[in-house]
Amino acid sequence: MRPTAVRTLVVWGAIGLALGSAIHPLCDRLGVVPPLVSLPQPLALLLLAGILGYVAWVTHRAVHVRRERLDAHQxxxxxxxxxxxxxxGALVGGGYIGYALTWIGDPAELADERLVRSLVAAACAVLAMVAGILLERACRVRDDDDATPA
Known part of the structure; x- marks a missing residue:
């Protein structure tokens, strides 16, 4: 198994960007109120990033510092x-960025709030993405010939 390529993350982010940017216009066409990003959404992503970061740190210390061998299933x-x-994280981050971009210059009453909250949620999603990448990388071990996942 190879680590996740940056190109793959960019593609997933672009898909999220396209989907996120479609929400606001779609809500306008259907005559429904566009969603407001509430506080629990970025907090959940931040919690995910924290948990993944901690597991990545523990895994890195076990595999690379203490030279312990993880069970295969672990x-x-x-x-x-x-x-x-x-x-x-890339998909959701792209989605929040796309949603935020649709509110730039919009005269709606809560446009600025939707823009800022979407960008905060996107930043938390990017943190979760980075923590996921770090966890993935922490599972790699050096073999005699080359690096392969643990």
Whole structure:
């Protein structure tokens, strides 16, 4: 297994950007109120980033500092969790950025609030993505020939 490529994360982010930028115009066409990003959404992403960062740190210390060997199922579970979190973080981050961009210059009453909250949520999603990448990288071990996942 190879680490998640930057190109893959960019593609997932671009998909999220396209989906996020479609929400506001779609709500306007349907005549419904566009969603407001509430406080629990970025906090949940921040919590995810914190948990992933802690697991990445613990895994890195165990594998690379103390030279412990993880059980195969532990290594695979952590690797898959890191990869999935990185991909979802890119998708969600792109979605929040796309949603935020649709509010720039909008005269709506809560446009500025939607813009700022969406950008905060996007930053938290990017933190979750980075923590996922770090967890994925922490699972890599050096073999005699080359680096492979633990």
């Amino acid at each position: 290594a695979v579970n952590r690797f898959v969790l890191g990869r999935a979190s990185a991909l979802v």
